[in-house]
Amino acid sequence: MTSPTAEAHFVDDRLARRNAFLLAAAQALGGAITSITIATGGLTGFYLLGPDKSLATLPVTTMVLGTACGTVPAALLMRRIGRRPGFMIGSLVGAAGGIAACLAILYGSFLLFALATWFTGLSTAFVQQYRFAATDTASAVFRPKAISWVLAGGILAGVIGPQTVIWTRDLFSPIQFAGAFLAQAGLCLIAMTILAFVSIPKPKISDDRTKGRPLTQILSETRIAIAVLCGVVSYALMSLVMTAAPLAMVQCGLSADNAALGIQWHVIAMFAPSFFTGNLIARFGRETITAIGLALLATSGIVALTGLTLGHFWLALILLGLGWNFGFIGATAMLTDAHRPEERARVQAANDLCVFGFVAIASFSSGKILNVAGWGMVNWALFPVIALALAALSWLVLTGRHRTA
Structure with a gap:
């Protein structure tokens, strides 16, 4: 006979499974809007701009800035009104951004298009909370699986976004890509409908006032500083190359569809290895996996520099995604191992601020570098930064300072 405790545990996880499934479906749709902007943002900017094309990737940068600006407000809003209404508002913002982007392209306004992608980024800040929300009603045993389900939705998002571009970019022909952003609005509205069925209780406000060490002291600790450095390098360099890649492919005579499939x-x-990256970290160590990720980013640059065929672009982009996964997740694991529990919120917030700040700079710089010096220079820029991160990581390990205190 099943005990009441076991039965309650089963009911709780049944709710968690339902929520995780719904959030994974919403991730597949809501997360696809990022892929749409990455695949077409630079190309659209190129078409909308005049003779000076150096700002072509600005719409991708404004999307990143929107995500950075929305991370804290999204968390605070959901803390006040709950997950479900917060997520639905986020989807509505994404739909508004898609409609605004479509109109901007139809009217030929580059500035309005860049503003519209900022709202897309703001919506993405809510999407990034899905994986955390999936654990809110889960038992300790089911939490890793809940996160994996949502990550699986991220993989589907990588397919849905580029395929949406391919099927809808000529909807308003001869004006390209306006249809893709109108479709973005549709994806967000479908995701909002799915999110209406999520059932997560509002969290109780914690009275814990424990602050731990001052933030400046925490960030000056060697292990934390190098973990942040590796996370910034992994994410920013990935963004530098990824943002420029679709535009570079079209400039090399490849089609916009080929560019979209490359992003796919x-x-x-980026997301598929997440199912086993944790196991690799547990077996080989955080620093080793982070170093492998940085090495894969460098390998991506080498492949990109050896040719301009479709195969070279696609292989470089795949290696770039794998390098980001190992490098960024490894660096994140290094960070979580280096601070005290009561310092978690402030350290993670400071880390995210550094990461997204440099990602915004990288995505903005990629268009400038591509326009002035070409695709080759975009990839040459990887090597000195990766060398710096690998040197710092090697020093950390050789001096034994990576060990948990």
Whole structure:
């Protein structure tokens, strides 16, 4: 006979499974809007701008800035009104951004298009909370699986976004890509409908006032500083190359559809290894996996520099995604191992601020570098930064300072 405790545990996880499934479906749709902007943002900017094309990737940068600006407000809003209404508002913002982007393209306004992608980024800040929300009603045993389900939705998002571009970019022909952003609005509205069925109780406000060490003291600790450095390098360099890649492919005579499919395989490579990256970290160590990720980013640059065929672009983008996965997740694991529990919120917030700040700079710089010096220079820029991160990581390990205190 099943005990009441076991039965309650089963009921709780049944709710958690339902929520995780719904959030994974919403991730597949809501997460696809990022792929749409990455695949077409630079190309659209190129078409909308005048003779000076150096700002072509600005719409991708404004999307990143929107995500950075929305991370804290999204968390605070959901803390006040709950997960479900917060997520639905986020989807509505994404739909508004898609409609605004479509109108901007139809009217030929580059500035309005960049503003519209900022709202897309703001919506993405809510999407990034899905994996955390999936654990809210889960038992300790089911939490890793709940996160994996949502990550699986991320893989589908990498397919849905580029395929949406391919099927809808000529909807308003001869004006390209306006249809893709109108479709973005549709994806967000479908995701909002799915999110209406999520059932997560509002969290209780914690009265814990424990602050731990001052933030400046925490960030000056060697292990934390190098973990943040590796996370910034992994994410920013990935963004530098990824943002420029679709525009570079079209400039090399490849089609916009080929560029969209390249981003598709890149995003799949970013998320697919997540199912076993944790096991690799547990077996080989955080620093080792982070170093492998940085090495894969460098390998991506080498492949990109050896040729301009479709195969070279796609292979470079796949390696870039794998490098991001190992490098960024490894660096994140290094960070979580280096601070005290009561310092978690402040350290993670400071880390995210550093990461997204440099990602915004990288995505903005990629268009400038591509326009002035070409695709080759975009990839040459990887090597000195990766060398710096690998040197710092090697020093950390050789001096034994990576060990938990």
